[in-house]
Every structure is written in structure tokens, then in C-alpha cells.
Amino acid sequence: MTAKLLAERYEVQRQLGKQTGRQTLLARDLQTKKLVIIKQLFLGSDFEWQDLKLFEREAETLKALSHPGIPRYLDYLEIDEPNSKGFALVQTYVKGKTLEEHLKAGRTFSETEVKELAKSLLEILNYLHKKNPPVIHRDIKPSNILLHSRSGNSVGQVYLVDFGSVQNQAAKFGGTITVVGTYGYMAPEQFGGRSVSASDLYGLGATLIYLVTGLHPTELSQQDLKIQFADRAVHLNPDLIDWLEWMTEPSLSKRLSSAKEAWRSLKNPRATDKTPKVLEPSGSDIKLTKTSEFIEIVIPPQGVGFGSIALLSIWVIGSLPLLGVFSNWARIFHIISIIWLATVAVMFLFALFRKLRFRIDRQQISYTSHLLGLRWNHSKPASRQDFRQLEIEEIRYKVSQITIEAGNQKYGLGGNQGLTESEIEWLSTELIQWLGLKIKRTLADPKQNISI
Template sequence: MIVTDTVLTDRYQIEELLSQKAGRRTFLAKDLQSQVPVIIKLLRFGDGFEWDDLKLFEREAATLKNLDHPEIPKYLDYFEIDEIDTPGFALVQSYIEAPSLATLIARGRKFSEAEIFELADRLLDLLTYLHQQHPPVIHRDIKPSNILLGNRSGNSIGDVYLVDFGSVQTVAKKEEGTITIVGSYGYIPLEQFGGQTITASDLYSLGMTLIHLLTGMHPAELPQVDGRVKFNAEISKRFERWLEKMTHPHLDKRFDSARVAQLALKSEDGSYGNFDRLKPAHTQIRLYRDRNQLKITWQEANGVVISVLNFIGFIIGTLLFFVTILTIFMSLYILITTLPGIFSLMVVPAFFCSFLLSAVLIIKWNSWLEQIRKMTPKESYGLVINNHYVYNSRNHRNEYKSVKLSQHLRSQIEILAYNPGYTFNQCLDTNGKLIQGSNTITIPPKLYLYCGNFEYSFPAHFSSTKFSQAELWWLGQELSDFLNLELQVIYPTPKVPPAPSCGGGC
């Protein structure tokens, strides 16, 4: 039995038992060589011992030995204990003199949003370091009792430490994950219960820890709806949305990495992803967003002016065509009536010259018409969403006009849907027979936004601009992120010609 003042390996003098559970004990001790306090973790063989315990213990020692970070305990020593009554292994690591978050909560300590924001930032820095190791180091047991705070001064939260790597996992790939279920109930995500933990699992645990600090309640005591924890706290809407994404039960809705989560936490526009990579290189669409507003705009020539120009172009083109025909017939008439002897020699050049003149005039006119179109004053079209309104904007000759479409808050927007568009070369009926008249059916891509009775789509019915699939997918991701709304992909049923009918006589 190891008691106070026991000296291990003639070097480490036990001073105090800090914690114990089946097969494991943690002691505060003194290194007699350096005269500094250390932490000794002891794994004992005996009742309740399992080989998985030894595997985790050895993994913790190996992990700490390879890490070098000021906010993580340092590996100092590892040795076997041969005493008859206490056989086992001991891990020695540096001692950090600071209370845990769990201790501070028990003392009644309250944390402001600014303090929790700073704590999240510091821990995400630390998780980025761990997750970028080769292979990634996944803590798997982030909770208030494993986070220490020390040297608080002024408005700073102080020094932040992450301790207890007894549940650590080091895997290079998701499919290589351990089947050992570790962690603390309420702080671990669903996939960790299945024994397949990834780096995003640590983000969930961190998010739950922050929620515990905000509410003062253990996460297991908070209500859940569809697997998502519901909590009330007087924090900004933006921070609340960030926490919801950190603790989303589905991995594909959670942040991909600690670095992405940190960028989202500190971003000026509240963006939770780098969507610039989705933006097509030559798009004419302009997108601006900050924490409170999203604005999508593009420019088009005045539709009425373009219609008038097209009409004039059609009239002049038609006149040129008839002039060309008339010129040809007049040339033929002159050749036949005045110079019948040389008709066969002149008819081909006459035709050629008449056709060439007509072609030059038509090409020249089309060039002039295109220049006129480019000089036509542009109008800005677009959609603006802020905290209070959704409205369509138009800017004609520098006069800003807005058409209010909805007074719903942006959080009340219900559906965001994307139709990628498709083309059918043929349609078959339920019997597998080709439907006549259905050789080619094309559905263009569209992006829809529904808010109550209000529907807005890209491209809008009044717009002459055609949006590509890539442009609509990019806009859809930006809107989904800004609205915190899932982008639904839909495939509408195409309209096809009715099957031939036999008038009721079949």
C-alpha cells in the first residue's frame, strides 16, 4: 500500500492522494532530486484491472513523451513498480498549480461571454496543435475537471491548461479508431459511443464544456430536441449559433477542424466556412456579408432598352435582307436585258458582289448593335437579407430603390432549396414506352428561398441573367451558412407531354 512519505525508486516522495478510481490513483509527490512537485499516476494490477487499462496508460505515456506544449503537462518519467502488494506502472509528469474549471464552478465562479470566448480561442489553439500531430492526437475527455486556469489578471482569463491524457487516442485514419468507449457522459458525441472518435469529437466536448460554463448546468441535465442540446444563456446570437455548430450531433454539420472553428469564432462576417473556394473565377455576381447583413448583387442592361434594340435590329436586318434580294434581281435583269451576249460571264460575279455587299452590311450592323448594347446603362439587381427584412434591391442611374418583400426576421426563413438542373433526352411512361414529343426536356438550375408566403429565386423571373450551377451552389452555401439553414437539394418532376389518347375507345 502506497501511503504518504512513501518514496518510489529512491526519488519520488508521495505527499498527497489527489484522486482514485478502479485500478488507478493519482498522487502529488516531490522529486527529491530537483525538489519540485510532480504528479504521479499509478496503474495497479489487481481487482478490476483490464488489459485495455494498460493499453490506455501506455498510450498516455507515449503521447506525452512526444508532445511539447506549454499548456500540456510534460512527460518526466515512466517506470515499473515491483512491490508485492502494489505491482503496476507509474507515469510521472509535471505539476501545474492551478484550479480546474470544475473546482471554480463548485466555488460559484461565473464566467462572462468575453471570458468564455477567450477560453474557447485558447483551447482551439491547443486542439489545433494536438490534431496536427502525425498521427493526430485526440484527447477524448475534454470537460471542466480536465481544464485548469491559473494566473488570472485584469480582463484576461489567465493561463489555460489541458490535462489528463488518460483517454487519448492516436489514429491516422477514422477507420483505425479504437473500439474502447472512453470519455465522460454528457460531454462526448454520439460517434464516440460507437468507438469511432475523430478530431471533430473533441470540438463537441469543448462546446459542451463551454455550455456548462454558460449555464452552470451539466450537459446531461439539459433538454435535447432531435439530439441537439437546448440551452438558455444571455449571449450574442452569433456566439449561440457557433456553439450550436460545435455541438451538432451530426458530424457533417459540425466544424471540420479546430482551425476552421477558430476562424469562425473570430471572423468579422460570422462566416463558418471558406466559401471563396466555391466562387467561380469569372462570375459577375458580387457578394458582401457581415454579421448582420448578406447582400447579393449583379448588373444587367435595361430590359426595355435591350428589347427595343433587338426589335430595331430585327427590322433593319429584315430590310437588309430584302435589299440584298432586290439587288440580286436587279443585277440579273440588267445583265439579261442589256448584255445578253456576255450573260454567262457576268452572272456569277454579280451574284458574288451582291452577296458580299449584303454580308458586309449585316456584319457591320451587328457589330454596331453590340456596341450599343454595351453602352446601354446597367442596372443592379439583387437580394438583401438583414436581421429584420428580406428585400429585392434595384439601382437605376444611381437612384437606390428597394422593394420590401418580407418583414420576417432572417431566422424565420423556412426553406433554402437548390435545383441543380438537368436535361432529359427522352421520357418513358410507366410501361417503359417512349412518350411522343419528349425528345428533349431541359430544367434550368435554380436556387429558391422561402419565407412565409414570400418566394425568391435565382435567377428571378424579371432577370435576364443566367446563373450557372457553380454560381448557384456557391450562393446556396453562403446563404445556408448565413441563415444557419440546411441547403436542400431538390429535383422537381419535369413537365412532359401527355400520352396519346384514344378518346375512350381503347
């Protein structure tokens, strides 16, 4: 049987999908020898001009996009055959399965995979929403998200497909209202014909809820239009549950408003009744800075304590009887005293002026000392990817420190820098919330060691 040929160039391999007045084909481009996807819209008895408007908009939108997570526009055809007339959009073929297909095959997604998916899709949405004018997909759902090349702990390459519902112009009020989207994944404002960047966030949130519960959003109960899913996702971190609830807020004014804000909030959860709250201790001079890109802790100079003053006093008092005496023993004593004084002076200098700066960003972990304009590594920097664990470790009786392990490096913040127990508790809580990790407590009694 001879394969069907479109535009004397595209050899049809098989049909991938069919709806009233539409079909999707897998074909081979005889010029490039590569597989392509062809979406066809037919002019028939059920044809509506609104369908053609959306079809042409999809083609024009794809032509202007260039992102590794979005299929590329290749060609646009007019079909004029005896038995079929219409239009065809040709785009690159992406090998992979949709999230819908994965779910129906029984695949489950871990919390780490859900976050990885969220990150990839938010990056794509951020690209679309930053276009001028913004490109609103309007139909984010499991069947429009493809996964390819899953390997190891990676969820795989993520693609957002099917821009047939896209809106690439500012929402217009008045005139004919066009409701576009899929029930269960549509934000409430879309039912009124309005779509904004946050509408895509709602669709993404509803999609991820499907992944963590295994239930279509319409199968979950609602209260005041809010999807009730927390009881079906008890295995999730409360912060992730709160974030998904935030993404699917029915009210635009309460929902996360941009992909960038959504990613920042996923990395740095907001405080909730479920989140342990440890406030900055009153009177602490430690400076903590947190953004979506990094967390930084600056420990100020410790100051001169009673022990340092006592050492200096002993040296001065011990030197007085020998002033003016020039015996050999006196000279030896003075040499020792000078070394001692230099040591004490360095201790005073460090105590009065040295600051410690601990910083974690997307690339690395660094711990540096700063003294009178000089800077050096307190510990060797390590790659963020080598991060192993964070624990509160009792280094001696009633003196603890935060210990962070990354590769072969070990960083200690705490007792040796004069931090109080309340400051250690505050900083460790901030670090584990920013990193999204659990914390291990190592106490003097091994039987009491726990992870929280």
C-alpha cells in the first residue's frame, strides 16, 4: 500500500489522534529524513471560524518561539485535495510519553520528581510569560506534557506541547467570550473568558495534584472552589502541599502570580501553621540573607572576652619585675613574652575584627573569613551537588554546632564561633527550610540521635 504524501514532501507514517474536524499524524520529512508531527484542521460541515482562528494563532505563536522544552515550528500548509480541504501545521517530533500515559500505565512520581517536573515546567512558563506580549498556554494538563530520556534519578527531559489553545495577546473584555481549556485544569477566571499568567500556574498546580494523588481533579471534592487533596497526599511534605494549594487558589488575588514567584516559593516555603517557626533570637548580631538564589549567614566578630583580658593581664604583671634586667634568662623570658604577646594580639585582632561568611548558592558552598579588607577560605569551597547532610552536633557538653557535609568537606557553625543554642536552632531551621532537607541531631548519648 502506497503511503500518503502531503505537499509532495511529508510521507505519513500513522495517525496519532483524531477529533471532529481534526487529526494528528506522524510523518517523515523526505527532505530532512526526520520524523515530524502534522496537525490538520479540515473544512467540513462542522467547521467553525473560531477553530481556524485558534489554529492560525498556534502556528504564528510556535513560529516565534525557541525553547528546548517546546516543539519547533517547521511548516504551514494549505490542503486542497478532492476529499479533504483544510490546513496543516508541521512541527518537530518529540519522542516520549505524556504524563497521562505514564499515569495510566501505573507509574507513580516521588516528591523529588514532582519538584523536578515543577521546576522544568515553570522555566518553560517563565519563558512564555516573559514574551511581549505574554504567551498564555491556557491548557496545561497531563496529556500536554511529554517526558523523554528518563535516566537515573532524573525525571527526564520535559516538553510542553499542544499550543492549540494559546492566547498571545492581552485579554480583551467585552465582545464574544471564548472559553478555552480543559475542565478540572482550568482556573475559574477562564470560565469568564479571561486568561493571565496565573491561569497557567493553576493548570500546572492541578496537574501536579493529579500526579501526587492519582486522581483527576474532578474526582476530588471541592470547598469554596478549592481542590481538596491534602488527605490524599499525606506522604508529602506539608510545605509542598501548601505550595500546591497556593498554586490552585480560586481567587487570582490569592494565587501565585508568576512562574518566577512560584519557583522562588517552592524553594523557600512560606511560613504556615504546619511549618516549624523559629524566630531570630532577640539581640542576635548574626546577619541572615535569603533569596531564591542563595542563603548567606554572616557571623560578626566575637569581641574580647574575659579570658583574653586575663591572658593579657598575666603577661603584663609577669613582665614588670624583670623590666630593666638584662640577664640571659631575662632575655629568653622577653622573647617568650613577645611571642606570647603577638599571639594574644592576633587573638584580640580576630576577636575584634574578623567576620565569618557562610554562603550556599546554586553552584557551591563557601565559608570565608574577612579581616580588615583581607579574605581567605575558612574551609575549601565545595560543589552544591555534593551536599550530603546537615546536622546539629554536640561537640562537647552543652556546646553544639551546625555541621554541614558536602563531599569531603565539613563545615561547622556554632560553639567555636560563640553562637548560642537559640541562634543555632534558628539558623539550622532556616537552612533546612531553604535546602528542603531533613536535619539530623547527634547528641552525646548515641541512643538519643534522631532525624527530623
